[in-house]
Amino acid sequence: MEFKIGLIRGDGIGPEIAEEARKVLDAVCRKYGHTFNYSELLLGGASIDVHGIPLTDETIEEARTCDAVLMGSIGGDAATSPWYKLEPSKRPEAGLLKIRKELGLFANLRPAYLYNELKGACPIKDSLIPDGFDMIIVRELTGGLYFGDRKTYDDNGVMTAVDTLKYNENEIRRIARRAFEIAMKRRKKVTSVDKANVLDSSRLWRKITAEVAADFPEVTLENMLVDNCAMQLVRNPAQFDVILTENMFGDILSDEASMVTGSIGMLSSASLNETKFGLYEPSHGSAPDIAGMSLANPIATILSAAMMLRYSLDLDREADDIEEAVKKVLAEGYRTQDIMAEGMKLTNTVEMGNLIAAEI
Numbered sequence: 001m002e003f004k005i006g007l008i009r010g011d012g013i014g015p016e017i018a019e020e021a022r023k024v025l026d027a028v029c030r031k032y033g034h035t036f037n038y039s040e041l042l043l044g045g046a047s048i049d050v051h052g053i054p055l056t057d058e059t060i061e062e063a064r065t066c067d068a069v070l071m072g073s074i075g076g077d078a079a080t081s082p083w084y085k086l087e088p089s090k091r092p093e094a095g096l097l098k099i100r101k102e103l104g105l106f107a108n109l110r111p112a113y114l115y116n117e118l119k120g121a122c123p124i125k126d127s128l129i130p131d132g133f134d135m136i137i138v139r140e141l142t143g144g145l146y147f148g149d150r151k152t153y154d155d156n157g158v159m160t161a162v163d164t165l166k167y168n169e170n171e172i173r174r175i176a177r178r179a180f181e182i183a184m185k186r187r188k189k190v191t192s193v194d195k196a197n198v199l200d201s202s203r204l205w206r207k208i209t210a211e212v213a214a215d216f217p218e219v220t221l222e223n224m225l226v227d228n229c230a231m232q233l234v235r236n237p238a239q240f241d242v243i244l245t246e247n248m249f250g251d252i253l254s255d256e257a258s259m260v261t262g263s264i265g266m267l268s269s270a271s272l273n274e275t276k277f278g279l280y281e282p283s284h285g286s287a288p289d290i291a292g293m294s295l296a297n298p299i300a301t302i303l304s305a306a307m308m309l310r311y312s313l314d315l316d317r318e319a320d321d322i323e324e325a326v327k328k329v330l331a332e333g334y335r336t337q338d339i340m341a342e343g344m345k346l347t348n349t350v351e352m353g354n355l356i357a358a359e360i
């Protein structure tokens, strides 16, 4: 089959990890006789360097013509990079938020599970997770604090800043529905995470989520406060199947969940709209401190490419192949430095990509 894939290499380690994901996709194409035509898209710092802004309208239009978009990572070191001398709306992250909003990518799926092979890298005691864990965080991605009104102003001589956390019932309903649909294909449990003891937006979130739950009688709905959830993730991560939450809470909890799997370098993500289209990116950032050194773990991006095959292109067998290849390479003892352990074989970004591609 033939598909058009937008490829955002991005900044920092982005170009290195995107290249390895592409290498693995090339191997998939060779094996199954598919053709992927890549359209290179500029986002973040890479776009600022060329166009002065982190995302152009032309790039958005080009992305719309693709079947899916695969991305490395964007952003630089805020302390040293000239990109951060620009006003906030022109910085790299603003481009990422804009593409999410423009393409309506409201559903961010971040699966976090423990590979048997990486049990040693998991900071939680073995006795607490005898059977590992396997959860997926469903994060609302186009609302809440990230997109509410904000301003910084002088309030009678006192510098003041305000951000707004706003959700309407439709935004909550569509993401809740997505979470329940996903739960139906898994262990049929949704944990909706909020701060309903304080926030109005959370109280509405709870009400609408309960309404959606009524349409899914087989799924158990549990409500959990976000501070408790942060604690439960390191106390007993195996209790979670699907975690449903708003944008900001999901940002924070997904980093926490990834560390519990051993490394943030392992966590893939898919950002979907109402159609089959999606943007696929690792959950981690651009790690400018190790950029260009072939130290980055490309697995999160490679697993994001697998999610792309599954969710946007309906290539399930091919996605299985990538996930199996990652498992095999880990089982053979190969590790990048972030997941390195005694007795294992240390590899770099390129070698890890080569090994996984060779397993396809």
Ligand code: IPM
Binding pocket: 075, 093, 096, 251, 283, 285
């Ligand atoms: C993520 C990132 C982004 C976010 C940043 C880069 C704006 O942390 O995808 O989790 O906060 O959504």
Ligand code: MG
Binding pocket: 251, 252, 255, 283
């Ligand atoms: Mg984040």
